[in-house]
Amino acid sequence: MDMKVSKKKLGLKEKYQHMTRGLGWETTYQSMDEVFPYAKYEGIKIHDWEKWEDPFRLTMDAYWKYQAEKERKLYAIIDAYAQNNGHLSVTDARYINAVKLFLNGISPLEYMAHRGFAHAGRQFPGVGPRVACLMQSLDEIRHAQTQIHSLSNYNKYYNGFHEYRHMLERVWYLSVPRSFFDDAYTAGPFEFMVAIGFSFEYVLTNLLFVPFVSGAAYNGDMGTMTFGFSAQSDEARHMTLGLEVIKFILEQDPDNLPIVQQWIDKWTWRGYRVLTLVGMMMDYMLPKRIMSWKEAWEVYFEENGGALFKDLARYGIRPPKWLDQIEQDKDHISHQAWGTFYNYAAACNFHTWIPTDDELDWLSQKYPNSFDKYYRPRLEFWREEAKKGNRFYNKTLPMLCQTCQIPMIFTEPGDPTQICYREVDYKDNKYHFCSDGCKEIFEHEPEKYIQAWLPVHQIYQGNCFNEGVDPTAEGFDPLAAVLDYYHLNFGRDNLDFEGSEDQRNFEAWRGMATKNT
């Protein structure tokens, strides 16, 4: 006989309350200030942590359940993709270079995000944000791992994937994404949340993930597409958290507004600079284009971001600084960036090329104000010279911006013929910048940025050679020594796509998969 038991189950909301906030306490053996030493130095004033509204009321049991389900689906597809030689169904082997850029430049940032959110969570005295940060921290390490797993399949067949961890801390262009995240990670917990949680995850993330994930879908790369989709519901949560952080901080004390505004200005600009790499990828590296960088910026920033900042106006927040410059730059930065990688393709872990005639025409059509006037002549000249056996490899190291660490490739707002130079004298030294944005970020915290590890200066200081290498020895070849230090294989990982091992292998393998000879 069944016994009737009056089962009292907790509702989701109550369960959440007990399992998260109910687990915190005010410390007494040590003061709260000692236990949470990073909570006040940034100047942010929080009066009542209980006012934190949780954007997603997840407890760990629910979290594991959702994530486990997503992992199962993801790995089933990744396995199928690998077993069916899915890599041979991408549009063109040039596409694989976009994947290299992602693994080398983006995936390690997921791991850094994991560390950053774990750190922020540890440092917040309030239980609500601590739990939210914990879960985002777990999401981020999941993203790092799923990306590494998915892309490891490419590493079996193609060059340039083999040492992404090692290269992140060494290769010149990777100092751009790396220093971006190091800057955020070494800030206090509140700035980190505004930098990554809000400015990056909320304001700019669509400009990172949509291009790569749609790019993968358009170009037959189901592996990359699938980890993108698997991360999507996490991203939705992250965006909600990012917005909640801003609202919570601003509602706590009016003194917080100028601090938060400065962070939004800084981190929108820094994020935008990193996105130069994405713009270049969209306009030059996808054989089947999705949309131009300019169009993506208009949809995902100008329209969506515009609405967001209208919404935030009631807190006193204004749109980020320097948007007028960004508006003018959208016709230029992707072309300037691809030109840069074409210049320094010998020191790069992916291949470059000159677009085909069709692609040049696509660029003319998408960039009627700039492409034919400024960039087509450059690309056509390079192509002609390469045909004559005089391919341009720039062998002299460039001047870098002290803040974003990108070579000084950007032009003056309003004058695409003139490189933009800015400089500051600080304590008997000169510092140079690519823009007003980067200059102002430096001026706000010069002691932080005078420490920057600028790859070019580090090479000239002799810090980028392997141990035992003697730069004063006769016949010393600095480029070869630096590439050794990068673990970059000359002639395989670098130089032009045309004539590369990747190109030859892809052709041969696709031939075996589709023909009988």
Added chain:
Amino acid sequence: MGVAAIKEYAFEPADRLENFHGNQLLYIGWDQHLLFCAPFCLPLPPAMRFGDIIDKVLPGVFGYHPDFAKIDWSKVVWLKSGQPWQADFNKSLAELGLKHKDVLRFRTPGLDGIKGSAS
């Protein structure tokens, strides 16, 4: 406030002169010739004659450009930190007052890049 930090935070800059083994850094850019994607960074001894930079260093740096051979160096317009600057080929960097991490730009009127595109 030089930096937001929990305690005193003061370190030497990473790129001070002493770290460059007797050289100083000189940045040099050729305006309206953006085939070279960015200005260059060169480590040079302070005692180096400026004319030697023009004759011995710059050909390896800018020589790829078809305009380079056409430059009339007596007509080149120099800028240092964006301000007009007088070059003297017979003086050294130190004598010319060029310090570590100074930036020079030069303009070559009449030469405006590949097909006039500032490339």
